[in-house]
Amino acid sequence: MIVDENVIRLYGHRLPEMPLIAIVGTETEKTLETVFSVYKQLTEFKSDRATLVWCVGGGITTDIGAYAASTYMRGLPFILVPTTLLAQVDASIGGKCGVNFDGYKNLVGTFSHPEEIVVDYSFLQTLPDRELKNGFGEMIKHACIADYSLFKELESRDNLADQLQKGQKDALSLIEQSISIKIKIVSRDEREGGQRKLLNFGHTFAHAIEAETGIPHGQAVSIGMVMAIHLSVELGMLKKGNDGRLIHLLTQYGLPVTLPVSPERLIHALWHDKKKHGEEIDMVLLSEIGRAELVPVSIKRLKEFLSDLRQHP
Numbered sequence: 107m108i109v110d111e112n113v114i115r116l117y118g119h120r121l122p123e124m125p126l127i128a129i130v131g132t133e134t135e136k137t138l139e140t141v142f143s144v145y146k147q148l149t150e151f152k153s154d155r156a157t158l159v160w161c162v163g164g165g166i167t168t169d170i171g172a173y174a175a176s177t178y179m180r181g182l183p184f185i186l187v188p189t190t191l192l193a194q195v196d197a198s199i200g201g202k203c204g205v206n207f208d209g210y211k212n213l214v215g216t217f218s219h220p221e222e223i224v225v226d227y228s229f230l231q232t233l234p235d236r237e238l239k240n241g242f243g244e245m246i247k248h249a250c251i252a253d254y255s256l257f258k259e260l261e262s263r264d265n266l267a268d269q270l271q272k273g274q275k276d277a278l279s280l281i282e283q284s285i286s287i288k289i290k291i292v293s294r295d296e297r298e299g300g301q302r303k304l305l306n307f308g309h310t311f312a313h314a315i316e317a318e319t320g321i322p323h324g325q326a327v328s329i330g331m332v333m334a335i336h337l338s339v340e341l342g343m344l345k346k347g348n349d350g351r352l353i354h355l356l357t358q359y360g361l362p363v364t365l366p367v368s369p370e371r372l373i374h375a376l377w378h379d380k381k382k383h384g385e386e387i388d389m390v391l392l393s394e395i396g397r398a399e400l401v402p403v404s405i406k407r408l409k410e411f412l413s414d415l416r417q418h419p
């Protein structure tokens with residue numbers, strides 16, 4: 107069992123008797139060196155191809171664990187038990203796994219599917235507020251791109267964090283809806299040829315914001331979604347007013363909505379985006395809340411959009 111060290115600390119007494127490999131759940135530990143250490147311990151435990159590996163933790167642990175299991179002896183069967191909200195609604199689904207390399211996020215990895223994904227909501231009881239917010243960001247993203255009724259449900263909740271931690275059934279069903287959205291999208295397009303790219307809503311701006319400011323990914327995606335929805339309105343794809351609704355929802359869930367960096371610095375970072383083709387970048391934009399589209403936008407148009415932001419912040 108490959109387990110996040112905080113999960114061992116909090117839930118060690120609940121884990122079954124089996125050899126344990128502990129993982130530190132930080133991005134700096136999401137490396138090939140950690141994978142080597144997992145291989146070494148799998149060898150010490152005399153694992154063979156019949157060994158079933160359980161990966162229990164947040165997205166960092168499930169990404170590392172699944173990658174190590176799927177490459178050791180050409181692939182051991184594995185089961186994922188995501189213990190953060192973000193890992194439950196997002197990271198554990200879709201078969202992507204891997205580690206960071208040479209400063210680049212998730213540069214080395216595979217598509218490998220688990221035997222099963224076990225979502226145990228009781229893990230959410232010990233999840234810090236900051237980690238819950240990261241998960242809410244992904245749930246809001248799923249609602250924006252594919253499910254207007256989930257968006258409305260999220261709007262109608264007063265304190266979803268508390269309801270989830272108390273195990274309130276109707277609140278937990280929102281996690282299920284969010285999981286279903288991701289399953290539906292990735293099962294249509296496992297290798298990110300088209301549909302799956304819609305899951306990158308907010309991410310083009312977010313990567314640029316992260317690169318320029320170093321703020322956490324979840325917060326950058328929140329601001330990135332606000333920018334993407336403003337752009338959708340600017341390009342005439344989406345009715346005005348919907349942008350205000352998204353800003354209100356993100357604020358309700360404690361997520362940031364204002365750009366912490368100058369538009370000039372963003373343009374610089376966008377120029378280096380890997381989704382750039384010549385003078386255009388493929389952006390995920392909304393035509394309605396609940397419907398996303400992949401739209402090529404010229405760098406020139408993006409520059410105009412960003413300089414308008416500077417004039418009317």
Ligand SMILES: NC(=O)c1ccc[n+]([C@@H]2O[C@H](COP(=O)([O-])OP(=O)(O)OC[C@H]3O[C@@H](n4cnc5c(N)ncnc54)[C@H](O)[C@@H]3O)[C@@H](O)[C@H]2O)c1
Pocket residue numbers: 110111112113116131132133136163164165166167169189190191192193196197198199200201202203212229230232233234237240
């Ligand atoms: N494979 C994919 O498709 C995919 C998709 C999205 C994100 N990811 C990856 O997921 C990672 C982020 O995942 P994350 O947000 O779960 O972060 P994480 O794994 O770092 O977990 C966040 C923190 O919560 C702690 N924790 C875990 N479970 C807990 C619990 N039940 N109670 C208390 N604390 C707990 C961890 O120790 C850690 O400190 C990133 O590396 C990202 O690249 C992968």
